[in-house]
């Protein structure tokens with residue numbers, strides 16, 4: 707889809723939508739990509755948007771603006787929708803599907819583009835369910851190295867797919883899409899699921915131990931039954947001793 711103008715600019719360090727500013731240079735906004743001055747075009751013919759003032763549009767201005775806006779919207783909202791995830795746990799004779807539920811989780815604290823071990827998550831949030839790194843996908847998907855790092859460190863990694871977002875979405879609808887929508891989000895690593903799988907595996911190991919114990923008792927009973935049967939068969943096969951009538955009569 708061809709993207710039209712830039713819907714978000716920066717005003718006094720904050721992300722601001724075209725609908726929230728005055729027209730023209732009075733918008734007092736700057737480009738999230740190149741920091742050039744922006745002019746708000748709010749006429750009647752085309753969708754309202756920002757344009758660069760007196761310079762060419764910078765490369766990828768729309769994508770940069772959407773990416774910048776989205777991560778700041780997530781941070782200022784202070785919560786995010788988490789989609790459900792599922793996986794299958796197998797152990798010996800047991801198999802179970804483990805799931806996590808959809809939920810909206812509040813941040814205890816969060817940071818935009820903080821550095822961590824050579825990686826820069828778009829948003830890093832600390833929650834009651836651990837640390838979540840949140841990546842905004844407009845043109846570039848999260849790199850595999852970051853996914854590996856998160857899975858090794860027990861950090862949940864959530865990606866928000868905004869690659870097909872309509873350019874003329876209202877501010878409210880875009881904010882809702884970024885924060886509240888479940889269907890455009892997916893986990894690249896869900897530590898909640900790791901915890902559930904570990905619990906499930908632990909339960910299965912306990913169940914299997916009980917199974918082995920009950921099986922060994924049954925086996926013991928079976929061994930005894932076989933031994934008695936063998937003994938009886940042996941007795942049946944041996945010649946019967948004749949009854950000693952003489953001894954019996956002499957004695958009476």
Ligand SMILES: [Zn+2]
Pocket residue numbers: 737738739740741742758763764765767
């Ligand atoms: Zn620019």
